[in-house]
Every structure is written in structure tokens, then in C-alpha cells.
Amino acid sequence: MGLAKRRRTLGYSQEKLAQLLGVDRTTVGRWECGRIDPQPVQRRGLARVLEVSLEELDALLAPSRAEGRESDGHLPGEPSKAGDPDEMIRREFLRILTISGALTVLPAEEAEALVEGVHRGTPADFARMNSHLWQVYRLARSKGSVHPVVRDQLTTLNDALAGNGGGPRPLLNAAADLFQLAGEVAFDGSRYADAAASYSLAASVSKDAEAYDLWACALVRHAYVDMSERRYGQATQMLGAAARLADRGDSDLPTRQWVASVRAEAYAGLGDLDACERAMEQAESVLGLDGGTANGGWLRFDGARLTEERGSRYVQLGRLDLAERALRGALEQSALAPGQSYRRRGAVLTDLAAIGAKRRDAEQVVSYGHEAIGLARASSSGYVARRLRALCEEFGPLNRDHRVAELRAEIATLSTL
Template sequence: MPQLGGLAMGARRDRLAHRRKVCGYSQEQLADVLNVDRTSIGRWERGEASPRPFLWPKLARLLRVTPQELDRLLQPDSTEPAAGAETKSGGLDDVIRRGFLQLLTVTAAANVFPAHADATDHSHGYRPMNEHLWKVYSLASSKRFVYPLVCDQTAELATAIRGASTETARKQLSQEAGDLFQLAGEILFDGSRYTEAAHCYTLAASAAKEAGNPDLWACALTRHAYIGLYGDQKYRETIPLLELARAVAERGDTALSTRHWVAAVQAEAYAGIGELDACNRALDQAEKVHSLSGAVHNGGWLRFDGSRLAEERGTCLVRLGRFDLAEGALNEALRTTPSRRRRGSVLTDLAFLGAQRRDVDQIISYAGDALDLARQSASGYAARRLHSLQPRLVPFLSDRRVSDLNDRIAALAYAD
């Protein structure tokens, strides 16, 4: 059965039909405007098919809704199976969400049992697999392919927690749960599934607190803050969460880079609200990561080593409107040969500079390269970054090259 947004198709979309009628279209009229077969609209509304991704921008404009609102209109009105129908899996999202809820419930229930002395390392069988999954995630061109493996590991860990009855066992297994939840959140965040990602990060923070690991806890809070920075762009509301992450990180291992990573993310939040001085102070704090020696991160839930600082400084300067200073930092970031996703983000920022300078050739060059990388990685994060460029392209849409680029970005931004 076809899939849309992780949900099985077949349920009606009455909200879509209602919106069409509100906007004054019959099914035939809307089909004519979209230049699709006259039966297509009825099939969409019955849940038998979905519009092709390249039609989404125009459909959103015709229905006078935002892309996010259109996405909701295209979700089935009900996920309940029809009477007499065979009950099937709701997709990977449902599987992993149920596993997480089960794991959280089991972890909470375990706390009511009396603790006993126990020196066994209960994380031995799970930590190596978690570490392996982070490596696979970092190397995967499309992050969603790691999802089934995380589901399987979640089920294994839930079983282990169910059998743990001592305080030591609970703490060790809660730490592995906090690790795994952050990885799941990263996968969902990359797919622009921000509500589910926030849920994972909340579970990760709860598990890390139970485990008594401040660094793990602070990293979960910091990842949660990224949703405000890139998902909702609610910079001011994100600052208190990052302050909490900073306070928790101060209780952690001073040999690790946790507090410096928090500072780097704080800089982005301050840049979002135009606080140049606060942004610079946070970046200066982040730069102190270079004074650390030894293993400053674990390559999993903590991966900050300062190698991204040029990229992050450039992003901050773009947000602050300091385009004169941003280009040097962004070009320096490109020389570090970052991952596809990171490189695409840097190229998008350079396209922003091109728009500011009204340099169409720079826009086409950098945004075109970023678009190619986004397609290769199938990253929702990369698509979202490119989508944020579109308002800057409006003054140049009379140029056929820019108009074509804008259409290709729009199609990418809404692709499954």
C-alpha cells in the first residue's frame, strides 16, 4: 500500500475536500487549474492517491494554505481501521513511537521497585550497538535507512529494562536509553518530523536525568533546542532551554566538549534575535573547546569538537545580517570538506549572500549545488534550509534560471 508521511493511504481526507469547497473550486475546476486528470482530485480526497510533489506548491497557493497546513490536509482524517479490515502496522513512525512510550513507561515503573546492591554492567550488550548505530547514521547518505535498526534496538532495550530491578541496572540501562532516544530524534529531525523528534529528545532528557549523567542530559536538551532554531524559528523561546542545558552541562565532565557545544548553539539563538554581543560571547566560549585535550567527544550523542565553528559563525553572521563578515567564515567552512548535509547548509548561506548582493550568478551557483546535495542526501533539514531561501528569490523570479531554481526547490521541500 502506498505511503504518505509514514501513514498508510486509504482513509478519507474530508478536510482537504472541505478546504477545496471553501476556496470555491469544484473537483473538476481544481483539476483543470492544476492541469491534472479530472478524476485526480476525487482520488486524492478519498485517500486513493496523493498529488505528486511538484504539484504541492501550486496546490497550496490555490487552497490559500501554508505548506505545513497542506501537509496536514493531506493526512488521513482517521488512522482507525475500517470495520472488518485487517489491522496492519501504521508504519515505522508508529512502531518506534510505541516502543519509546513502552520504554519510558517501563523505566518509570522500574523506579517503584526496591534497589539492591548490584555491580553488574547491564549496558555491556547495548552500548556497542548504540555506538555502531551512530556510526552508521553519520555515514548514511539518507538518514531514514537507520530507522528500522533503531526500532529493533529499542525493542531489545525495553526488554532489558523490564527485567531490571536494581538501582545500578536502572541507571546503566537508562543511560543507553538516553543515547538511543537522541539518535532517534536526530533521524526524525532530519526528516522534518519535529513533533516526534521533540518527543524523543524529551524522553532522552528524562532517561539521562534518571541515569545521573549531566552531559547526556545537556546534549538531549541542546538537541531539543534545535527544533526551535530550525523547525519553528522561535529563537527567543529557545534561549531559556539552552540556559538550562548550560547549567546542566556545568555539572558534567570538564574534559568533555558539552558546555562548548551548548555555547555554540546559544550563539545561533542570540543571532536569531539580533543580539550581536551575546552571540560573540557565546562563540568565544565555544572556541575554548580547542583548549581541551584528549577525547573531547564520543562520536555518538556528543560529537562537537570545534571543527564546525567556522560554519556556525558564518550562519550566525548571516542571521545577524552581517553579510560582509559572513563570507570569509563560510568559505573557510567549505574548505573543511563537511558532510553533505553541512556542506549544503553552508552553500545555502552563500546563496543568501548572493541574494543580498543581487548577484544572480552567485545565487544559481551556490543554491544549485546545495539542491544537488539535498537530493543526494534526501534530507528534510537540507530541504528546509533551501526552502528558507525562497523569499529571497522573489525579486529575481523574472530571470528564467531563478524561476526554474525556485520551482525545483519547492518540489524538493515537499518531497517525502
């Protein structure tokens, strides 16, 4: 049974279901034809209205996804309209722009040699190219713009692995690295199934390469998929495995500290203040590591976000005074740090708006909320848009305030894809 059939069984039209969920009718239509998946907040409401569990909802959505792929004429994992000439031209144009942006920090001769090395399947060149792609991903306002070149790079890397050029383990490391980047692009675009699949592939390849830090980081990223749908218990299990792998990794890398930081988020989601505090203390030990604490690619935890992360954990736990103090400090730091990502600042602003909602302070909600919306639009970040949609759950009685109602309407227009 698919989503549309279940809806009809319960006697709902698309318009009625959309009204019950507070979405547009066309959104229901896109769910039913597999064009998009419901967001986490929408999933819970959809499951409730359809009188099914979240697991049963996934089963209802699966046929829709398959039909959507067939109607688009592409295979699972391929982008929509893959055979459309205009789309192919756009992808190639983006690929050229992204590669050019990734290599601008290199002399022209070295950049050309690097590209040639990648096409020859040279492991060291793959690793360097991946590092540049992570740099482009961090700087890109729209994370989705990086997708075409990541896909092309994966294709080239797969060809190199098939030919076993240059030795298997370095190429496996490069593949695990690139799969994690592909997962990050998918996750930011709210494509959770694609993100989870990419992270699972990264973990599997890391295991084959016996690359414990890479393996641990893949599991950490996979845990974020669980936390995005508030499955904090499952996330803690995944993070426990990541911690055990990190203990077998390179002690000079901050893998253990990053795992601890994300565990703090999971513990906060479970309402365990003591465990959250212990995990944050372990994460803060990153500040005592010597030398470079991040490799610029799949592992970027250097402690720069500890203040905002601690503030966000306190919001989850309802410790609003502690949260506000930390988040305002993070906001001041970001104002002094040119080039900070819109995604990070947008998350801090959303947390401050959430504090206002919990205090029933409409002025604080509207002030910070509107600024976060501006960043979400400027960056096309699905992550910030998802955070803002979750914020709407906190409004409660504030929905009667016309300013908050207008804010909610603006948030509803944001794309999370």
C-alpha cells in the same frame, strides 16, 4: 474540525489552495489525509491562507494525522505499511546491512559477541552498539536508512529494561542515547513531531538516570525543532535549561560549548549580535579542552564546524562580508577533508547562495544553489532540502531572472521526507 473541513469552510478547492501556496494539488491531499506534514515555510503560508494561528493549524492537522495512521493500519510511532510483507523484508534487509556496516570495524568474533551481548541485555554492549550506530548514521548518505535498525535496537533495549537486566542506570543511559539518535533520524526526515517526542523521551530517561550531559544534549536537540520553525524565543528558554544542566555535568566533556554554539544560533535568529558573539566565544573554548572532546555518539561537538557555524550566524544577522569570508573558508576546509558529510557541505553552499540572494547576485545564487541541490539529491537529506526551501524566501526580485526561477522550480521537486 480538520484541515479539509476548514478549507471547504473558506470555499477553497484543493486546486485553489495548492495554487495559493505554490504547491501541487496532491500535496494538499496528502496533508489532509495525514500522509505528510507541511514544512515550516509551508506552515506559515497555510496558516495565513486558512486564517488561523500556527497553534490552531496544529489542531487542524491532528485529526488528519490520526486518520492517516488508521488508513495505513498502524499505530502512532510505527512506520507506514508496517504489516506489508514486502516492507518487512525491506526493513530486515536494511537492518542486516546497517548492522553489518556498523560492525565492519570489529573483528568477526568480537562483532558476534557484541550482538549476542545486546540480545542478552548487557549494558556495556548496548553502549558500544549505540556508538557504532551513530557512526553509521554519520556516514549514511540517506539518514532514513538507519531507522529500521534503530527501531529494532529500541525494542531490544526496552525488553532489557523491562527485565532490569544488568542494572537500571547503565541501561537508562543507553536508552537516552538511542532515543536521541531516533530523534535525529526523524528530524532529518522532517518528522518534527516524532523528533520532538524522541528528544522528550531522551530527556526524561536522562533525568531518571541523573545523566546531566545526556539530559542537556537532549534539550539542545529539542531546541532545534523550535528553531526549525523560527521559534527562537522558545529555543533560548530550552537552551538556558540545557546550559544549567551542562554546568552540573562532566567538565571534561564539551557539553557546555555545544550548548553555547546552538545558543548563538538562537540569538542570531533574534537579531542579538552581542549575545551571539558572546555565545560563539564560549563555544570556541572547546578548542582548549584536553583529550577527546567528543564521545562519538550523542555528543560530537569538537569545534570542527565552528568556522561554518560562525558564517551561518552572520548570514542570519545580515553581516554579509563577515559571513562570506567565514563560509568560503569552511568550503575550502571541506574540500581538504575527505568524507565530510553532504549535509554539512550542502548547508554551507546554501548559506553562500543566501548571501548572493541578499546582494541580488543571481549568478552567485544559481551557482551555489545548484551544487547544494545536487548534494540534497545524492544524500536524500531533508535538512538540506529544508534549507534550500527557506532560501527561496530570499529571492525577492531575483525571481524575475529565468535562471533563479529554474532553480526555484528544481528546489520545489526536492523531497524533505
